[in-house]
Amino acid sequence: MTDATDQFETRLRQSATETEALLTSLLSEAPLPDEIGRPQNLMAAMRHGSLNGGKRLRPFLLRQAAEMLGGPKDAALRVGVALECIHCYSLIHDDLPAMDDDDLRRGQPTVHKAFDEATAILAGDSLLTFAFDIIAAPETELADRLKTELVLTLARAAGAGGMAGGQALDLAAEKVTPDEAGIVTLQAMKTGALLRFACEGGAIVAGATADDRQRLRAFGEKIGLAFQLADDLLDVTSDAATMGKATGKDAARGKGTLVSLHGTAWAEQQLDTLAKEASALLEPYGTKAAILQQAARFIADRTS
């Protein structure tokens, strides 16, 4: 491991610690103004589904993008936590028996296993709703114009035309295998949209120009592709102990991925290309872009 890689991973862990600390405090049982009460069991399920030691990659990307463009750090952390709430809600719902029916997530029982199905559905709904609460709340110190833009962009990334729609396509793909274009669209929606938002959202927090915002968005799209490709590759090459969840699922379900179409050697080459293309997009920012460029490499090379 090189010094740069070492330093990057330390920074990523540090950011995850900060993200979890804020998330923990926001998901306490003390009601916020205008809330009538916070049911203990529901809050516990929301914490179970969100405070389970993920890498917090999306908030990290958002915070780094905002920082590179001179955005306010506290607001970036809060918007990052909002984004993580969306990500965690999607995992809780995807794990449900009616969906992917997973019993394990990061080595722990999934929310519907630890609690029950109804509570898992409501915990997901509540985390999704809470994401917009966090962005709009007065504690997020940003101009209302930027908050509106964040709400809109996040809703489009997460909704029927983005992540949730991608999950619908993914379920349909278990019955009728999509062609390559179909797989690309499915993945751009299911996992790409939220990673794209992480990068573009950081630019919005920084009040960036349309040009900078577009550039971060393009960067987000590249790493979104890389993230999914690495995931599909790991499903073939890794084992459950390393991943903390079931592997080999895609093949078992006859689900088409770019790896099943083009093979693992192609995928490894393609991951390298995507990391380079993503890095190149950020060259205009010089050394300030170093961490995001390392993040692109980290995502392409990840082993868990």
Place this chain on the structure above:
Amino acid sequence: MTDATDQFETRLRQSATETEALLTSLLSEAPLPDEIGRPQNLMAAMRHGSLNGGKRLRPFLLRQAAEMLGGPKDAALRVGVALECIHCYSLIHDDLPAMDDDDLRRGQPTVHKAFDEATAILAGDSLLTFAFDIIAAPETELADRLKTELVLTLARAAGAGGMAGGQALDLAAEKVTPDEAGIVTLQAMKTGALLRFACEGGAIVAGATADDRQRLRAFGEKIGLAFQLADDLLDVTSDAATMGKATGKDAARGKGTLVSLHGTAWAEQQLDTLAKEASALLEPYGTKAAILQQAARFIADRTS
């Protein structure tokens, strides 16, 4: 039926028609800017769960509150549609087998019956997400300050501290019957919070003073109590054919309501009191308040 009642019901139906027309156009299959695609099956499920001929009471209240305080009509209609998306998502998820397990809603198969469970979960998630999209979108012509306030207030009304938390309490109440205070809190969260938002949200759309906003909020709380009490009363006194859904469910589940505690005569008296108290709150607005005052009476007296 008096002329005033007749006129009120015509107005309510007219508003429902306008609400459905906008909802229909927003839930078409043409992707919005930034959306990657809109899966046909998912959009069909979202339409099935939201375009099924409800009274559209919440958008009506929001629009009337905004109009009474001089707010812009187009924006009020859009925010009303956003609110209806939240209401419809909650019905789709509440009907799921893991929750209330209902096969019928307004005489039609529920979304998980007409489609499947996974699609119903995703359709609910997508409608919930879309509500915030609609408020933040540029087509909603309101100051960003008001949009931020709407997003925050709606998220608090709908989330763990409001409607979703109320549903969690409702599920728990099937195992351990709550005391009277517990029932009141449960109902204030499960149904009251969104009706309160309908009235307060209309005031926000109108850019109302803190005083007007508080008054509309108090009005919303009164009619929220009346709405739930009427619902509990109808569960005892009505039949499935009139309601378009199963009745007698509360008693069958041994679920405590204020009607089961205090009886139907008390409930009828209480409904009359709530309608009068709600009306009195709006006296400062003179004749402009007439429609909202009729709405309070309509909610207290409703027979379906």
